Amino acid sequence: xxxxxxxxxxxxxxxxxxxxxxxxxxxxxxxxxxxxxxxxxxxxxxxxxxxxxxxxxxxxxxxxxxxxxxxxxxxxxxxxxxxxxxxxxxxxxxxxxxxxxxxxxxxxxxxxxxxxxxxxxxxxxxxxxxxxxxxxxxxxxxxxxxxxxxxxxxxxxxxxxxxxxxxxxxxxxxxxxxxxxxxxxxxxxxxxxxxxxxxxxxxxxxxxxxxxxxxxxxxxxxxxxxxxxxxxxxxxxxxxxxxxxxxxxxxxxxxxxxxxxxxxxxxxxxxxxxxxxxxxxxxxxxxxxxxxxxxxxxxxxxxxxxxxxxxxxxxxxxxxxxxxxxxxxxxxxxxxxxxxxxxxxxxxxxxxxxxxxxxxxxxxxxxxxxxxxxxxxxxxxxxxxxxxxxxxxxxxxxxxxxxxxxxxxxxxxxxxxxxxxxxxxxxxxxxxxxxxxxxxx
Numbered sequence: 001x002x003x004x005x006x007x008x009x010x011x012x013x014x015x016x017x018x019x020x021x022x023x024x025x026x027x028x029x030x031x032x033x034x035x036x037x038x039x040x041x042x043x044x045x046x047x048x049x050x051x052x053x054x055x056x057x058x059x060x061x062x063x064x065x066x067x068x069x070x071x072x073x074x075x076x077x078x079x080x081x082x083x084x085x086x087x088x089x090x091x092x093x094x095x096x097x098x099x100x101x102x103x104x105x106x107x108x109x110x111x112x113x114x115x116x117x118x119x120x121x122x123x124x125x126x127x128x129x130x131x132x133x134x135x136x137x138x139x140x141x142x143x144x145x146x147x148x149x150x151x152x153x154x155x156x157x158x159x160x161x162x163x164x165x166x167x168x169x170x171x172x173x174x175x176x177x178x179x180x181x182x183x184x185x186x187x188x189x190x191x192x193x194x195x196x197x198x199x200x201x202x203x204x205x206x207x208x209x210x211x212x213x214x215x216x217x218x219x220x221x222x223x224x225x226x227x228x229x230x231x232x233x234x235x236x237x238x239x240x241x242x243x244x245x246x247x248x249x250x251x252x253x254x255x256x257x258x259x260x261x262x263x264x265x266x267x268x269x270x271x272x273x274x275x276x277x278x279x280x281x282x283x284x285x286x287x288x289x290x291x292x293x294x295x296x297x298x299x300x301x302x303x304x305x306x307x308x309x310x311x312x313x314x315x316x317x318x319x320x321x322x323x324x325x326x327x328x329x330x331x332x333x334x335x336x337x338x339x340x341x342x343x344x345x346x347x348x349x350x351x352x353x354x355x356x357x358x359x360x361x362x363x364x365x366x367x368x369x370x371x372x373x374x375x376x377x378x379x380x381x382x383x384x385x386x387x388x389x390x391x392x393x394x395x396x397x398x399x400x401x402x403x404x405x406x407x408x409x410x411x412x413x414x415x416x417x418x419x420x421x422x423x424x425x426x427x428x429x430x431x432x433x434x435x436x437x438x439x440x441x
Contacts, residue, residue: 009181010188012171013037017189020164024149030193031270032150034186035124035143036102036168038277041182042094042127043102049092053084066107071098085130093286094131099123102169109165116165117158121145133286135276142270183282190243190274205242206321206372210407211249213417214370217399218317219253222368223425229253230316234260237315239296239359240322241266244275247289248282250319262289263303263315265296296358297328297351299339304362307338315362318369322355324411325374330354343390344383352377353387360396360420368398369420374413375402391420398424404435 013033021029050070051058059072074081074097085095098104100123108116124140131137151157175181194205206214218236219229233254238247241264251259262284266272272293279289294300306312328351335345339361346354352373363369377384378400391397399419406412414435 006181006184007188009171009175009185010192012174013168013185013189014192016167016171017192020167026193028147028149030189031143031274032164033168034189034274034277035140036165037182037186037189038281039105039123040102040168040172041179041281043096044177044179044182046088046092046094046096047101050084050088053087053091068098068101068103070101071104074098089130089132093133094127094136096123096127100126106165106169109162109169112159112162114155114158116162117145117154120161135280135286135289135291139273139276142273180283183278186278186281187245187248190245190278206246207407208245208249210321210372210403211246212253213401214246214319214321214372215249215253217370217417217419218250218319218368219258220368222366222421222423230258232258232260233316235263235313235315235364236261236317236319237263237359237362238319239265240320240355241275241291242271242321244278244291246319246321248278248284250317251282251284259288264289264291265294265301266291267293267295269293296322297354299337299358313362314364314367316364316367318359318363318367319371320355320359320369321372322352324413324415325350325352325376326355327351328354343387346387347383350376350380350384353384356418356420357387360422363420363422365422367422371418371420372403372415373418374411374415377418378416392429395424395427396420396422397429399430399432401432401434 017029017033047068047070054073057073057077059069059076061067061069061072077084089095099119105116105120105123108119113119124143128136128139128141145157145161147157150160190205191208219233221227221230233250236247236250236259238244241247244262244264247262247264251262262279264275266275272291275291276289279291280286290303292301292303299305303313327349328346330345330348334340339358340354343353343357346352346357356371356373356377359369359371377388397418398421399417401417401419403415403417405414407415
């Protein structure tokens with residue numbers, strides 16, 4: 001599928017969202033719509049794997065038969081279902097029963113079936129509970145199908161869902177079935193919803209142009225950037241990953257075999273679920289990523305809370321777009337934290353350097369870190385000046401890139417990209433004023 005078709009599908013789905021959400025908050029409608037796209041992706045992937053597994057047993061249906069082939073196979077082979085699902089759980093790491101497949105849900109919507117809402121609820125819960133990987137647990141937990149935002153009573157909510165799903169199915173039906181296409185559509189919609197969310201967009205989305213710059217920086221050889229990108233990044237961390245778009249951008253930059261495993265952390269539960277869906281929708285297997293729901297500043301992720309240097313996990317690349325000038329609660333315990341000891345604690349009014357030091361602590365000796373921060377980190381005094389001075393004296397700040405104002409949906413302030421390394425070749429700091437070299441889109 002070409003780029004024009006990808007853009008066309010994104011615009012088609014966005015037009016549906018814009019038309020159907022009515023008075024519903026854009027963020028709420030976003031979560032419903034993206035979850036339905038994700039269900040379509042899971043269903044397509046599962047049915048492809050099931051057809052391959054069943055081979056000649058896969059039912060061949062007439063064009064006017066609206067049932068899924070898997071529905072027919074289940075009816076014909078009741079004694080084999082348990083073994084089949086066990087095999088599928090081992091191979092694709094999750095199970096979708098025929099009645100929960102997207103095609104079955106879309107048919108319920110087409111016929112305005114009164115049981116659509118209940119079926120969706122049971123389907124979401126089944127996928128969460130019957131999957132092999134922890135990356136599926138609680139995946140739909142923030143999708144409240146009983147919300148009055150959908151309607152005042154069950155009948156109204158069911159009717160609203162029928163309309164939404166029917167329109168999405170119709171929109172998707174205008175394009176060839178292509179799983180890569182669904183990932184692109186998902187990312188396009190995230191961007192569109194972010195554009196309409198104003199300040200809240202900063203919680204979950206980094207504009208693609210900025211993501212591209214950061215991914216390009218960390219993919220280069222840390223000692224000799226002029227030689228081009230590294231062959232492989234074994235571990236990549238984004239400790240404020242939002243919807244995961246920045247991690248995926250690094251993946252695209254490195255190519256199919258250029259990345260070992262992706263690690264992300266996200267404090268907002270809804271955004272955390274979006275990130276996991278985004279990974280799977282872009283073909284990242286559940287064994288190839290680990291997203292943790294938690295607070296990076298408190299370092300509550302077990303794999304990062306290892307004080308034994310021999311067991312400490314390190315990352316070849318660290319990328320991040322943390323909340324700007326975030327207010328936090330530093331305390332005596334954090335003053336002794338291995339991430340901040342020797343530097344000092346960032347002030348209560350702005351956790352920018354706390355985020356930076358968190359990521360920097362876990363950076364591999366030969367790795368590269370690129371983080372987006374407000375311009376204030378370059379000149380604010382007090383403890384921030386001391387932290388900045390130590391990083392400079394130790395030769396850890398490699399590059400400072402000043403960016404123009406109004407690049408982000410969440411703020412109009414100018415920002416910068418700081419590039420850090422633990423073992424850089426030259427003592428100089430490269431300073432680039434990119435605010436003079438940009439074009440408005």
